[in-house]
Amino acid sequence: MKDQAENLRKIIAKVEIPKIGGAYSIAVVSGKGGVGKSNVSIFLAKAFAARGKKTLIFDGDLGLANLHILLGILPKGTLSQYLKNECKIENVIHNISENIDLIPGGSGDVSANSNLSKMLADLANLSQNYDYLIIDGGAGIAENTIRLAVSAGEVILVMTPDPTSLTDAYAMLKVLFSRNQKNISLLINMAQSENEVEAVKSKLFMLAEKFISFTPKYLGFLPQSKKLTPLIRESMDILSQQVGEFSAKINAIAAKIDGDNPAKNGEVHNFFAKFAQIVRGKL
Numbered sequence: 001m002k003d004q005a006e007n008l009r010k011i012i013a014k015v016e017i018p019k020i021g022g023a024y025s026i027a028v029v030s031g032k033g034g035v036g037k038s039n040v041s042i043f044l045a046k047a048f049a050a051r052g053k054k055t056l057i058f059d060g061d062l063g064l065a066n067l068h069i070l071l072g073i074l075p076k077g078t079l080s081q082y083l084k085n086e087c088k089i090e091n092v093i094h095n096i097s098e099n100i101d102l103i104p105g106g107s108g109d110v111s112a113n114s115n116l117s118k119m120l121a122d123l124a125n126l127s128q129n130y131d132y133l134i135i136d137g138g139a140g141i142a143e144n145t146i147r148l149a150v151s152a153g154e155v156i157l158v159m160t161p162d163p164t165s166l167t168d169a170y171a172m173l174k175v176l177f178s179r180n181q182k183n184i185s186l187l188i189n190m191a192q193s194e195n196e197v198e199a200v201k202s203k204l205f206m207l208a209e210k211f212i213s214f215t216p217k218y219l220g221f222l223p224q225s226k227k228l229t230p231l232i233r234e235s236m237d238i239l240s241q242q243v244g245e246f247s248a249k250i251n252a253i254a255a256k257i258d259g260d261n262p263a264k265n266g267e268v269h270n271f272f273a274k275f276a277q278i279v280r281g282k283l
Contacts, residue, residue, distance in 0.1 A: 022124065023056060023133035024261050025271035027152035029176075030159065031168025033139035036189045037158045038067060040222070041136040042232055043239070043246075044156075047254035049099035050236040053131040057096070059105035060148045061138035068104040071096055072233050075104045082119055089122045097235070101130075124272040133271055140168070141175055150181040151275040153268055154257075156219060160190045161200045170207045177214050187253070188221040197221045220253050222246055 028044070030037040041057060048055045059067040068075050077091030094102045103123075127133055135152055137145040149155050155176060159169035169186075176184060186204065191197045205215050225243045240247040 022127035022268070022270045022272075023130040024154075024268050025127075025133040025135060025152040026154045026156060026257070027060070027135040027137055027149040028156045028158060029137040029145055029149050029172060030139050030157070030165075031141065031170070031172035032165060035139075035158050035160045035165055036222075036228075037139060038070060038136055039228055039232065040156070040158050040187060040189060041134050042067070042070065043228075043250045044254060045100050045132075045134050046097075046236050046239070047250045048132050048134075048258070049097065050251070051254060051258060052099065053258065054099045054129065055101075055132045055134060056093075056127060056130045057100065057102045058133060058135045059103060060135045060145065061105055067102060067136055068094070070232055071102065073102060073104065078104050079119070080105070083116060089119070089126070093126070120272045120276050124270050127270065127272060135271070141172055146175060146179060147275065147278055149176055150179045151271055151278055152181075153183065153271070155181055155184045156187050157184055157216065158187050158189050159200070159204070161188065161192070161196045166200055166203055170204060173204075173208055173214075173216060174212055177212050182214065184216040185219040186216045187219045190224040191221045192224050194221075219256065220249060222249050222253075 026044075028037055028041045045055045045057050057067065061067075073094050073096070075092075075094060077087030079092060081087045082089060082092050092103055094104065096102050135148050137148050139145075157169055157172060157176075159165045173184065186201065188197050188200060201218060209215050223245050225246050227243050228246065231239050231242055234242075236247065236251070
């Protein structure tokens with residue numbers, strides 16, 4: 001791991017990347033797997049797209065890289081292939097539907113021969129064609145996920161009402177706060193009632209305020225639904241017909257984020273430039 005970190009620093013030490021401009025970046029993370037994080041990433045992108053916002057989904061889980069499978073996409077190229085100079089950057093961008101593109105991940109180590117510096121520069125420039133960049137991070141507190149999260153303009157921390165999810169969500173919140181990421185919003189997924197949501201939200205906020213003197217923003221909750229998986233490739237119109245409450249709430253969340261988007265009041269930092277700065281510093 002130490003050798004790979006050193007390789008990363010050497011590879012991008014001199015790369016010039018646009019520091020501002022581009023999409024408003026949102027990292028979707030969770031303290032543990034199984035909380036529906038990837039579903040949130042995909043359906044949030046659909047909700048933005050329905051609002052006419054051009055959205056790019058970045059699969060940041062390089063180990064699992066399952067978003068293209070969920071979406072039924074056969075990649076022409078992946079980030080891993082690009083890093084190994086096996087494909088061009090345009091082969092890594094995959095159109096999902098109107099206003100939504102995907103960059104699939106892919107497993108593999110970063111070697112000294114990798115094309116990381118050029119990739120970050122290319123992606124920094126490419127991201128300026130979008131309104132939103134959604135980074136679907138890996139589940140749990142992995143270092144790669146943390147680097148992606150602290151590079152984003154905003155983090156959505158996804159949890160469920162399950163007690164173990166509460167513990168893991170607090171652990172993730174604590175790590176992000178310690179790494180100076182303070183633009184964090186809580187989203188409670190798979191909720192069965194508003195009383196359940198209020199109970200788990202209050203517990204997390206109490207822990208955060210007591211031990212790290214920080215309270216994240218509250219974005220809202222999404223109801224539990226067994227119909228989501230077969231609808232993941234469908235349009236928002238179909239989603240609304242099949243799971244009206246879920247559709248209404250994810251649309252409301254997208255509207256809330258879009259209304260608060262700092263890009264409306266000026267330029268935002270470029271996610272890929274920020275990521276490069278973090279790698280140059282301390283991994």
